[in-house]
Amino acid sequence: MMNLSRSVALISLFLLPLLSLSFSVDNPTDRRVLVLLDDLSLKSSHSIFFSTLKSRGFDLDFKLAEDSKLALQRYGQYLYDGLIIFAPSTERFGGSLDSKAIADFVDSGRDLILSADTSASDLIRGIALECGVDFDEDSSAMVIDHSSFSVSDVDGDHTLIAADDLVKSHAILGKTKIEAPVLFRGVAHSLNPTNNLVLKVLSASPSAYSANPSSKLSSPPQLTGSAISLVSVMQARNNARVVISGSLQLFSDKLFRSGVQKAGSPNKYEKSGNEQFVTELSKWVFHERGHLKAGSLVHHRVGETDEPAIYRIKDDLEFSVEILEWSGKSWEPYVADDVQVQFYMMSPYVLKTLSTDKKGLFHTSFKVPDVYGVFQFKVEYEKLGYTTLSLSKQIPVRPYRHNEYERFIPTAYPYYGACFTTMAGFFVFSFVYLYHK
Amino acid sequence: MFVLYDFRFAVPLILSLPSTVISVTKKEPLKVKVITVLGSKAPALNVKLAQALCSGSKGSVINNQELKFDADSATYFLDSFPKNFDVGKYTFVFEILPDELAHEKVYITEAQTKVPIAATGAISIENAEISVLDSDVGSVESQKKLDLTKDGAVSLSANHLQKLRLPYQLTTPLGHVFKPHQAFIKLKHESQVEHVFLVKASGKKSELVIVEFLNVLLSQENSLLSNIGHIELDLPERPEKAPRPPLWKEDFLGLVEKLYYLSGKYEIQLIIGDASMENSLLSNIGHIELDLPERPEKAPRPPLQPTDPYSRYGPKAEISHIFRVPEKLPAKQLSLVFLGLIVLPFIAFLIGLTRLGVNIKSFPSLVGAATSAVLLLYVLFLVEGKLSIPFLILRSLHQKI
Numbered sequence: 146m147m148n149l150s151r152s153v154a155l156i157s158l159f160l161l162p163l164l165s166l167s168f169s170v171d172n173p174t175d176r177r178v179l180v181l182l183d184d185l186s187l188k189s190s191h192s193i194f195f196s197t198l199k200s201r202g203f204d205l206d207f208k209l210a211e212d213s214k215l216a217l218q219r220y221g222q223y224l225y226d227g228l229i230i231f232a233p234s235t236e237r238f239g240g241s242l243d244s245k246a247i248a249d250f251v252d253s254g255r256d257l258i259l260s261a262d263t264s265a266s267d268l269i270r271g272i273a274l275e276c277g278v279d280f281d282e283d284s285s286a287m288v289i290d291h292s293s294f295s296v297s298d299v300d301g302d303h304t305l306i307a308a309d310d311l312v313k314s315h316a317i318l319g320k321t322k323i324e325a326p327v328l329f330r331g332v333a334h335s336l337n338p339t340n341n342l343v344l345k346v347l348s349a350s351p352s353a354y355s356a357n358p359s360s361k362l363s364s365p366p367q368l369t370g371s372a373i374s375l376v377s378v379m380q381a382r383n384n385a386r387v388v389i390s391g392s393l394q395l396f397s398d399k400l401f402r403s404g405v406q407k408a409g410s411p412n413k414y415e416k417s418g419n420e421q422f423v424t425e426l427s428k429w430v431f432h433e434r435g436h437l438k439a440g441s442l443v444h445h446r447v448g449e450t451d452e453p454a455i456y457r458i459k460d461d462l463e464f465s466v467e468i469l470e471w472s473g474k475s476w477e478p479y480v481a482d483d484v485q486v487q488f489y490m491m492s493p494y495v496l497k498t499l500s501t502d503k504k505g506l507f508h509t510s511f512k513v514p515d516v517y518g519v520f521q522f523k524v525e526y527e528k529l530g531y532t533t534l535s536l537s538k539q540i541p542v543r544p545y546r547h548n549e550y551e552r553f554i555p556t557a558y559p560y561y562g563a564c565f566t567t568m569a570g571f572f573v574f575s576f577v578y579l580y581h582k
Numbered sequence: 583m584f585v586l587y588d589f590r591f592a593v594p595l596i597l598s599l600p601s602t603v604i605s606v607t608k609k610e611p612l613k614v615k616v617i618t619v620l621g622s623k624a625p626a627l628n629v630k631l632a633q634a635l636c637s638g639s640k641g642s643v644i645n646n647q648e649l650k651f652d653a654d655s656a657t658y659f660l661d662s663f664p665k666n667f668d669v670g671k672y673t674f675v676f677e678i679l680p681d682e683l684a685h686e687k688v689y690i691t692e693a694q695t696k697v698p699i700a701a702t703g704a705i706s707i708e709n710a711e712i713s714v715l716d717s718d719v720g721s722v723e724s725q726k727k728l729d730l731t732k733d734g735a736v737s738l739s740a741n742h743l744q745k746l747r748l749p750y751q752l753t754t755p756l757g758h759v760f761k762p763h764q765a766f767i768k769l770k771h772e773s774q775v776e777h778v779f780l781v782k783a784s785g786k787k788s789e790l791v792i793v794e795f796l797n798v799l800l801s802q803e804n805s806l807l808s809n810i811g812h813i814e815l816d817l818p819e820r821p822e823k824a825p826r827p828p829l830w831k832e833d834f835l836g837l838v839e840k841l842y843y844l845s846g847k848y849e850i851q852l853i854i855g856d857a858s859m860e861n862s863l864l865s866n867i868g869h870i871e872l873d874l875p876e877r878p879e880k881a882p883r884p885p886l887q888p889t890d891p892y893s894r895y896g897p898k899a900e901i902s903h904i905f906r907v908p909e910k911l912p913a914k915q916l917s918l919v920f921l922g923l924i925v926l927p928f929i930a931f932l933i934g935l936t937r938l939g940v941n942i943k944s945f946p947s948l949v950g951a952a953t954s955a956v957l958l959l960y961v962l963f964l965v966e967g968k969l970s971i972p973f974l975i976l977r978s979l980h981q982k983i
């Protein structure tokens with residue numbers, strides 16, 4: 146008995162470091178994901194989505210949203226790197242979870258997929274509001290689109306939308322174009338216009354509106370047209386990523402497998418674009434794609450290799466920075482043509498686009514301005530779908546020393562001439578005076 | 583392996599429809615399948631459509647219609663619908679009776695199976711027009727016929743004293759008046775601010791009238807529009823000399839205020855759609871130039887519009903520092919000329935000396951040597967001859983201090 150417990154203790158000692166594996170600076174993809182469901186049958190009705198996540202190496206932990214033992218943290222350490230909330234009708238989470246705990250979770254840099262549906266509770270709406278997403282206040286409203294619905298034999302009220310207005314971003318949706326429309330049935334939301342961190346990934350068509358399909362409209366609906374977003378994302382300033390969807394059925398096996406034909410279009414697709422859309426979006430959310438890392442900023446005078454402590458005005462300098470992109474498994478060199486550097490003191494004096502050698506090194510050279518002071522090299526890189534890079538390095542710039550000016554000013558030649566002729570004249574005169582006989 | 587030919591239990595029969603959406607325009611037949619619970623074929627049956635109840639009206643459109651059986655596809659179908667089967671939402675009530683009496687004990691079914699059916703059809707839109715009317719008199723300032731299938735290039739202009747009127751007629755394939763679920767007119771300003779208005783339909787015509795006008799009562803009396811739907815809204819602002827109507831409501835939300843006093847070009851879009859409509863439309867009718875009064879101090883500002891995400895993220899314009907241009911100095915030639923002028927007296931001095939007949943006898947005394955050394959050092963310093971030995975000696979002495 147003693148031997149057994151000792152060996153167990155030894156084994157657990159070895160396992161402890163493994164247990165603390167999570168995402169880190171060197172490996173930004175999330176590992177452990179908590180999935181909150183309000184109905185365990187979602188495990189089987191959304192099995193394709195969960196099995197693709199598992200096959201990509203995620204460690205999914207399924208729990209009921211009202212489970213009283215729910216906890217995101219233990220002893221100050223987060224237990225999970227990502228959170229999927231497929232519980233649109235839950236009024237209160239169990240355990241120690243509430244909307245503040247989820248907001249803290251995202252604040253710590255961790256990712257979230259939140260899905261509402263036609264019976265979204267106030268809790269889910271509150272979490273979405275924190276991220277800048279406003280769901281339609283009417284709880285019986287659904288998105289209806291009479292021009293862009295999916296033609297179907299069994300659904301006659303045009304609430305199953307075939308949407309193809311996707312955001313143009315390779316980082317968020319991958320390089321392969323999603324050919325088939327994406328099927329959606331659920332609630333509409335709009336984005337807060339003052340929030341510049343949210344983005345519409347799947348928008349509704351201009352003829353869409355959000356209303357109760359079984360009752361007549363008595364006043365114009367609040368949300369109409371392309372202002373309605375069906376799926377939105379948010380990338381926080383600490384690069385935590387959040388996906389908010391108005392439809393839980395978007396992730397379901399049924400819509401993954403079903404064919405789609407958009408009303409008014411002759412193209413009939415065997416398989417909807419849902420699976421590709423959801424897979425690519427989950428790759429983006431869990432930092433398998435679009436995550437950048439930068440090395441330190443390197444600068445030196447042209448012809449030298451060391452970094453000087455101070456520059457002089459009108460010096461020629463060279464600047465370079467290394468940026469790598471996470472490919473899901475390793476760091477690859479990042480290739481882009483829009484990385485820029487600023488030479489900044491209260492406002493940018495020089496702003497240049499860096500050229501790349503395609504191996505991750507971005508470089509440029511320019512002349513230091515003729516203003517002296519304490520400047521900063523600033524690289525503030527924001528690209529749709531990529532993490533934001535914000536790097537800076539301070540460097541002072543001094544004016545000319547007294548002996549760095551030009552030695553003789555051409556305009557002053559008469560004065561020099563006067564001085565030297567005086568000296569020469571004195572010399573000659575004294576010579577003559579002394580030695581004349 | 584199940585064998586359900588056990589006469590102790592009756593086998594339930596299930597009625598299902600492969601498609602619950604029927605197109606009235608395309609004249610598709612209604613198809614019904616009947617199978618047993620385990621999926622095997624049902625025996626010969628008599629399937630009857632007992633009733634077809636429309637959600638809006640009372641009474642059934644179809645009564646006790648028997649469905650024909652198609653042996654190839656094993657479905658029962660109904661291919662002819664009565665003349666008054668219009669678009670809309672129905673509940674079909676089916677009754678199944680087995681043909682042979684013997685089977686009555688073997689198979690059981692529900693007494694009546696109710697299935698919701700949606701009947702769709704192509705709705706025709708006719709007589710669409712758009713016109714701007716002068717409010718007082720009701721006279722038409724400009725009127726244009728609309729072709730809603732094309733994106734129009736209708737261009738109108740109006741000010742806040744005029745009305746905009748957009749009548750049209752919607753009829754079902756059977757010729758009845760159709761009231762769609764979605765009938766919007768959207769006015770979109772250049773600054774992306776949008777306004778949506780509902781078209782209320784009543785009677786025969788649907789019509790949208792936007793009254794941008796001061797006087798509520800006047801427009802109510804003025805409606806030739808008594809049996810036609812309209813939107814009437816009124817402004818709180820009035821010029822001084824306007825007559826006060828007897829029923830003035832200070833808390834009316836004026837249309838001008840609703841439009842945030844934004845004058846300019848508005849795009850008009852007409853969107854008509856319904857679940858039973860097979861040809862829902864979104865039509866860009868054209869533009870209207872609206873001339874609205876000036877915004878007063880306390881009026882609400884238009885809501886912020888979201889910025890285009892693609893423009894937010896692009897690279898910024900390059901900035902290169904413009905170096906200070908050095909002051910414009912006089913030409914070099916000028917200074918050389920003056921240099922020459924300055925050297926002239928020295929040359930004149932030398933010439934004068936030779937004229938006087940100087941001659942140099944004994945060579946340098948100490949004083950002379952010392953003076954010339956000092957001068958030499960001075961010159962060397964000025965010319966920055968850093969490699970001269972005396973200079974170097976002096977420099978090292980200075981540094982030691």
